[in-house]
Amino acid sequence: xxxxxxxxxxxxxxxxxxxxxxxxxxxxxxxxxxxxxxxxxxxxxxxxxxxxxxxxxxxxxxxxxxxxxxxxxxxxxxxxxxxxxxxxxxxxxxxxxxxxxxxxxxxxxxxxxxxxxxxxxxxxxxxxxxxxxxxxxxxxxxxxxxxxxxxxxxxxxxxxxxxxxxxxxxxxxxxxxxxxxxxxxxxxxxxxxxxxxxxxxxxxxxxxxxxxxxxxxxxxxxxxxxxxxxxxxxxxxxxxxxxxxxxxxxxxxxxxxxxxxxxxxxxxxxxxxxxxxxxxxxxxxxxxxxxxxxxxxxxxxxxxxxxxxxxxxxxxxxxxxxxxxxxxxxxxxxxxxxxxxxxxxxxxxxxxxxxxxxxxxxxxxxxxxxxxxxxxxxxxxxxxxxxxxxxxxxxxxxxxxxxxxxxxxxxxxxxxxxxxxxxxxxxxxxxxxxxxxxxxxxxxxxxxxxxxxxxxxxxxxxxxxxxxxxxxxxxxxxxxxxxxxxxxxxxxxxxxxxxxxxxxxxxxxxxxxxxxxxxxxxxxxxxxxxxxxxxxxxxxxxxxxxxxxxxxxxxxxxxxxxxxxxxxxxxxxxxxxxxxxxxxxxxxxxxxxxxxxxxxxxxxxxxxxxxxxxxxxxxxxxxxxxxxxxxxxxxxxxxxxxxxxxxxxxxxxxxxxxxxxxxxxxxxxxxxxxxxxxxxxxxxxxxxxxxxxxxxxxxxxxxxxxxxxxxxxxxxxxxxxxxxxxxxxxxxxxxxxxxxxxxxxxxxxxxxxxxxxxxxxxxxxxxxxxxxxxxxxxxxxxxxxxxxxxxxxxxxxxxxxxxxxxxxxxxxxxxxxxxxxxxxxxxxxxxxxxxxxxxxxxxxxxxxxxxxxxxxxxxxxxxxxxxxxxxxxxxxxxxxxxxxxxxxxxxxxxxxxxxxxxxxxx
Numbered sequence: 001x002x003x004x005x006x007x008x009x010x011x012x013x014x015x016x017x018x019x020x021x022x023x024x025x026x027x028x029x030x031x032x033x034x035x036x037x038x039x040x041x042x043x044x045x046x047x048x049x050x051x052x053x054x055x056x057x058x059x060x061x062x063x064x065x066x067x068x069x070x071x072x073x074x075x076x077x078x079x080x081x082x083x084x085x086x087x088x089x090x091x092x093x094x095x096x097x098x099x100x101x102x103x104x105x106x107x108x109x110x111x112x113x114x115x116x117x118x119x120x121x122x123x124x125x126x127x128x129x130x131x132x133x134x135x136x137x138x139x140x141x142x143x144x145x146x147x148x149x150x151x152x153x154x155x156x157x158x159x160x161x162x163x164x165x166x167x168x169x170x171x172x173x174x175x176x177x178x179x180x181x182x183x184x185x186x187x188x189x190x191x192x193x194x195x196x197x198x199x200x201x202x203x204x205x206x207x208x209x210x211x212x213x214x215x216x217x218x219x220x221x222x223x224x225x226x227x228x229x230x231x232x233x234x235x236x237x238x239x240x241x242x243x244x245x246x247x248x249x250x251x252x253x254x255x256x257x258x259x260x261x262x263x264x265x266x267x268x269x270x271x272x273x274x275x276x277x278x279x280x281x282x283x284x285x286x287x288x289x290x291x292x293x294x295x296x297x298x299x300x301x302x303x304x305x306x307x308x309x310x311x312x313x314x315x316x317x318x319x320x321x322x323x324x325x326x327x328x329x330x331x332x333x334x335x336x337x338x339x340x341x342x343x344x345x346x347x348x349x350x351x352x353x354x355x356x357x358x359x360x361x362x363x364x365x366x367x368x369x370x371x372x373x374x375x376x377x378x379x380x381x382x383x384x385x386x387x388x389x390x391x392x393x394x395x396x397x398x399x400x401x402x403x404x405x406x407x408x409x410x411x412x413x414x415x416x417x418x419x420x421x422x423x424x425x426x427x428x429x430x431x432x433x434x435x436x437x438x439x440x441x442x443x444x445x446x447x448x449x450x451x452x453x454x455x456x457x458x459x460x461x462x463x464x465x466x467x468x469x470x471x472x473x474x475x476x477x478x479x480x481x482x483x484x485x486x487x488x489x490x491x492x493x494x495x496x497x498x499x500x501x502x503x504x505x506x507x508x509x510x511x512x513x514x515x516x517x518x519x520x521x522x523x524x525x526x527x528x529x530x531x532x533x534x535x536x537x538x539x540x541x542x543x544x545x546x547x548x549x550x551x552x553x554x555x556x557x558x559x560x561x562x563x564x565x566x567x568x569x570x571x572x573x574x575x576x577x578x579x580x581x582x583x584x585x586x587x588x589x590x591x592x593x594x595x596x597x598x599x600x601x602x603x604x605x606x607x608x609x610x611x612x613x614x615x616x617x618x619x620x621x622x623x624x625x626x627x628x629x630x631x632x633x634x635x636x637x638x639x640x641x642x643x644x645x646x647x648x649x650x651x652x653x654x655x656x657x658x659x660x661x662x663x664x665x666x667x668x669x670x671x672x673x674x675x676x677x678x679x680x681x682x683x684x685x686x687x688x689x690x691x692x693x694x695x696x697x698x699x700x701x702x703x704x705x706x707x708x709x710x711x712x713x714x715x716x717x718x719x720x721x722x723x724x725x726x727x728x729x730x731x732x733x734x735x736x737x738x739x740x741x742x743x744x745x746x747x748x749x750x751x752x753x754x755x756x757x758x759x760x761x762x763x764x765x766x767x768x769x770x771x772x773x774x775x776x777x778x779x780x781x782x783x784x785x786x787x788x789x790x791x792x793x794x795x796x797x798x799x800x801x802x803x804x805x806x807x808x809x810x811x812x813x814x815x816x817x818x819x820x821x822x823x824x825x826x827x828x829x830x831x832x833x834x835x836x837x838x839x840x841x842x843x844x845x846x847x848x849x850x851x852x853x854x855x856x857x858x859x860x861x862x863x864x865x866x867x868x869x870x871x872x873x874x875x876x877x878x879x880x881x882x883x884x885x886x887x888x889x890x891x892x893x894x895x896x897x898x899x900x901x902x903x904x905x906x
Contacts, residue, residue, distance in 0.1 A: 033215025180212020202232025414592025570747025646822025
């Protein structure tokens with residue numbers, strides 16, 4: 001449902017009228033696939049408290065009299081007894097329930113109206129009739145009769161009919177014309193379905209040929225390959241995902257005259273539908289634009305001054321149906337007429353596709369184009385161009401090198417199986433030492449990207465050793481990536497991060513002057529020495545990352561090390577800036593080996609900022625990427641959201657999932673994150689002994705440079721402060737060592753909060769107040785809310801109930817706003833212990849809702865349907881409806897439209 005504001009407003013008003021006891025009728029009129037059924041679904045979702053009767057016109061039943069009417073009335077048959085005898089007998093005879101003379105149509109219509117009216121006295125009725133063009137004529141006449149005679153009944157009738165079909169006899173019913181999506185929304189839909197970069201000109205052609213039709217856009221995005229979407233070129237003679245619709249178009253294409261087919265091939269091979277170029281290329285082959293007439297008659301093209309396909313898949317069907325010679329002729333003609341200012345990459349494609357056999361100049365030209373595309377971040381497109389270059393070269397050295405480039409592009413695109421296949425091709429032959437070392441590094445990178453664990457550390461270190469005598473930059477990159485793999489693997493890696501640090505520092509390779517390599521050197525020294533001086537040096541090396549650094553667009557993987565170092569230094573602002581750039585660059589490059597890492601880092605900034613919905617969106621995107629690329633990135637974002645939302649069963653399932661494959665992939669980082677999630681969840685629920693156990697298990701898996709180690713210390717200290725006889729001073733000392741060398745309000749605030757929890761009563765308040773002062777100045781709303789909560793709890797234990805209520809009320813409101821349900825419940829319980837019942841109230845009083853009821857009420861007030869709320873809150877629609885019923889009872893309202901105006905406080 002992109003945009004559709006006016007249509008939704010009309011349907012909202014339609015439902016409102018029915019709910020208020022008035023009748024309403026509407027006919028949705030639009031082309032096939034334009035979104036009429038989606039709008040009907042929206043209408044049904046909005047119709048809470050209204051009984052729905054569904055009818056769908058079926059083409060095979062169009063000759064069966066009253067078949068559709070029977071669909072409508074079947075759920076109401078028990079009400080026939082209440083009708084006057086002539087009306088009851090008319091319907092019974094019509095539906096074959098009694099034998100008698102054929103009834104008068106007027107009686108049938110009147111009986112149907114009476115039956116619907118009878119049922120609407122108990123609850124409003126909504127009759128939804130989809131595909132009304134396929135209604136049998138008798139049913140259409142009766143339903144039209146009923147719709148035109150509704151007056152005071154609480155009955156709504158809405159029909160959806162396909163434009164251009166026979167009028168089913170529904171005249172006199174108000175019409176709502178449903179057209180295609182406006183261009184910005186059509187582009188948004190197409191982009192949301194295309195995994196990877198989208199060429200703007202290619203998208204413009206699809207949107208133009210689809211005429212904004214959502215179904216056509218969806219069909220095109222699913223049928224075209226990622227390379228075709230990224231370039232606008234039809235890459236292969238075989239479809240990436242076979243489509244029955246495309247096959248139907250192909251069957252029509254082969255029946256066209258040869259001249260028409262050749263003209264269509266030219267139009268299909270010109271990716272951006274430039275009419276002047278198509279006409280000129282057709283002229284080279286002696287073809288007039290009039291040759292398109294048979295294609296127009298066949299419904300494949302639109303009548304006009306140039307060749308325009310009726311559907312984007314007609315274009316791909318034409319290209320894939322054409323003979324090789326026809327394709328070569330089309331590309332040769334297009335290359336011959338291309339303007340002087342043509343895109344050199346497109347021209348290289350035309351030259352290469354025009355060749356029969358090998359042509360080294362064309363191959364080199366296309367490989368150069370592929371390199372330029374790869375430098376711009378078009379990994380999928382670059383792989384396709386390199387692959388075409390392979391087909392027109394006989395040079396074995398070039399074949400090996402370009403196969404390696406294809407593998408590197410496929411690695412970035414998340415095509416790990418294809419990358420490994422192309423690496424095998426690249427290793428055949430007598431390769432140079434440089435190429436062999438680069439092959440070894442790329443193979444290790446694929447292993448790391450695929451498994452996201454410590455298993456690839458050894459491979460990356462071996463590649464680094466091979467690269468040391470060949471090129472220092474390459475060696476530094478290999479060490480950098482070995483460091484990444486070791487950070488993921490943690491203590492589960494065969495070669496842990498301390499050994500990688502030692503190997504780097506003893507390699508003799510100077511750090512150089514690139515910010516990423518200088519940061520690597522500083523991070524390695526922190527790992528090796530863990531002294532305050534090394535830590536401060538790392539903080540200095542991090543400074544350039546606060547702004548754009550040289551080469552970061554072509555070395556996107558550098559950015560993750562910036563986020564790791566920023567977190568280790570408790571530098572929230574740099575973490576925020578680097579994670580944002582990392583995600584933007586990974587998206588722009590279509591780099592699906594890097595995007596999951598960038599999404600994870602960015603999602604956690606949102607979690608700590610208190611932007612729960614944005615973090616949940618990132619979690620869902622991660623799931624899509626994992627599914628599309630078969631990557632093994634652990635669902636750590638889902639762990640964070642489940643923990644803070646208090647979803648116990650979901651988190652337990654995630655932890656079991658992560659535990660099951662952590663050893664196989666040497667993914668200590670993911671396992672530590674899962675255990676930290678359990679610690680924070682159990683602390684939020686007041687289960688402190690369990691929380692401390694999980695925090696201890698989390699901390700044991702990591703190293704001094706990873707944030708999870710320090711986050712686990714914070715959870716362990718909070719849990720220990722609530723347990724008798726547990727000494728957490730060793731953890732507090734470690735937290736002090738991890739925070740004091742850095743000038744960070746965030747780190748210092750967390751240390752002060754932790755120290756307050758362990759301090760004697762006379763000393764504690766000063767530390768609580770200092771923690772609040774420091775954390776309020778940071779972007780971490782979550783940590784500020786938690787500091788407010790523990791201070792309020794301390795005040796309650798000191799019997800300072802009035803002060804405690806203020807802090808606990810503020811904490812509860814903060815947690816509600818963040819979406820941290822379990823912490824909000826903990827704050828509510830503490831408030832109740834101070835004598836407040838049902839949670840805090842606003843200045844003017846208010847209605848006491850539970851935290852879940854409050855959140856559901858807020859979302860419903862924003863216009864979300866029950867299904868959308870259920871998706872957002874991970875509940876069933878039935879559960880949402882139950883809670884909304886409670887909200888309505890407590891607030892003494894009857895419609896969700898009243899929710900936004902209510903002064904509800906919780």
